[in-house]
Amino acid sequence: MQNNTIRFIPFLLLCLIFIISGCSNSNEAQGSEEKQNNKDKDTTADVREYESLNGTIELPANPERVLVAVQDYVGDVLALGVEPVGVAGWISETSPYHKDLIKGIENVGENREVDVEKAMSLNPDVILTYDPNMYDKLSKIAPTVVIPLDYGYHDRITEIGKVLNKQEEANKWIKTFESKAEEKKQALIDANKGDIKVAIVELSAKDIYLMGKTFGRGGQIIYELLELEAPKPVEEEAFKKGWASISEEMIPEILGEADHILLGVRGDAEKMESTITESSLWKRLPAVQSGNVHPYSVDALYYSDAIALEHQLDQITAMFLK
Template identity: 35%
Template sequence: MKKLFIPFLLLFVLILSACGNDEKSNTKNSSENEKETFTYQSENGSVQVPKNPKRIIALTNGPNVLALKGNLVGIDEWSSTNPLFKEKLKGVTVVSEDDLEKIIELDPDLIIAGSQMKNINKLNEIAPTVVYTWGKLDYLTQQEEIGKLLNKEKEAKEWVNDFKKRAKSAGEAIRAKIGEDATISVIENGTKEFYVFGNNYARGTEILYQAMELNMPQKVKDTALKSGIHTISTELLPEFAGDYIILSTTPDGDNSFLETGTWKNIPAVQNNHVFEINTKASTYSDPITLEYLLKFFEDSFLKN
């Protein structure tokens, strides 16, 4: 009986040992995978970035990261106050490029910054830092680039292709309803002036003019298409108003212009062709914002 028991005991010990080695090996492989890096071609040169970043600070393009479910630990102030992102950013620290000590405390493994920002070299000493210039890439290519950076290029491209199809289809339906020649203006009120937008300045302009191929008034085309934005006075509003107006306003701002004769006498206003968007929720061109605005435009143009 003892002779049979001893070999069995040895076999049991060997099995336990093998299992322990496998577990250690798996833990080691998992740890090594987390530390894997690849070379990303940033505007500031080649940067070795983690394949699976776990602690991302986005001083810019945070909403793009959020759309791909990147794990943000730091975000810029403007994104943090956006009503579309507020719930999703609970627990994420608000930082700027000047908050170097706070950034160090957050222990990031990837930082995304704007090319115009200060302290890029210092940020790069804290963690691999990738920079983007606002507007250098079109709104869809920007999302694909963030996908490459986060090792989620496939997901980013799938969303881009799907969004383009849906926006194009919506544009066709809208043109069929309002007419092929109907014009759309995107106007925003400031403190003492107004802004009209071209086809690439957020507020849904990329969707309306690029994806949906809707028309902007000639006056807007002449002044805002190249620069992206053009400033006008209250008196000039009728000259820049299209058959339809997308009006970007801040709910807690001064909107007394809505009661002026200049505004009320604009044909689009008299025809109830004004659709109001929240400025704070419309100043980005990331997937979350684009999905929100696409639905808003479909509802506004097609269900009214």
């Protein structure tokens, strides 16, 4: 009997080893499954879906390496507290408002003509553009969002806030900016200048341009935020497209009703400036005779992003309050 018991002990030990081993493997499998589930949850939390003009795309939950492939949106991204890893265009050379803010940030090529290899080397996690023709190239590098250039500041900054997961910052900026604009508008009313008619004129080497309210040059500030009017002929010519080219002979007809004229002269337009401003057609304009022609820097009023708008609101209001 004792011998039988002794022989049975190894068998019990062997069974015990199998049981322990089975439990261990089960625990390891369960632990591995839990780790994978947690990993899947983390991955899911790191991305989100965004409804873009090109359909539903996945974006990082909180983009950290934003490439701005058009110079017009650089100031919007900066205003929301995000420093881009790369920007396009000549903004770092020309804009008085952005130069210091983007010093040291990589330039990735001409505006709307991004150097694809340089862009890839920056490893962006989101790319912003307004050019649908660049979408296919850029979207191969990183998730790319096309935001139309003709969006007003409110819609554009709201949308960029969604892309960057900075909705709170976007709403705060809009509220603060519009509150400031209301104060400026009231200052004009108090100075009996709340109903002046304003035209924006820009000269190039060969052309005379009228500017509307969607092509920079302070148009959105003047005509929407400050709620000043354009002369009817200016509105008819320039508002639909955002700008219009006119001949010298059209000056009295187009600008004759303007109380104030903003005049920008491009770098190659010195001869054109002399020709126009010395002409009798120009000198007979009421705004000219009243001393209400306000020269502006094309570089200063070219942009219409959030940072540019903040500066321009002060500058333009000061012009009218002189």
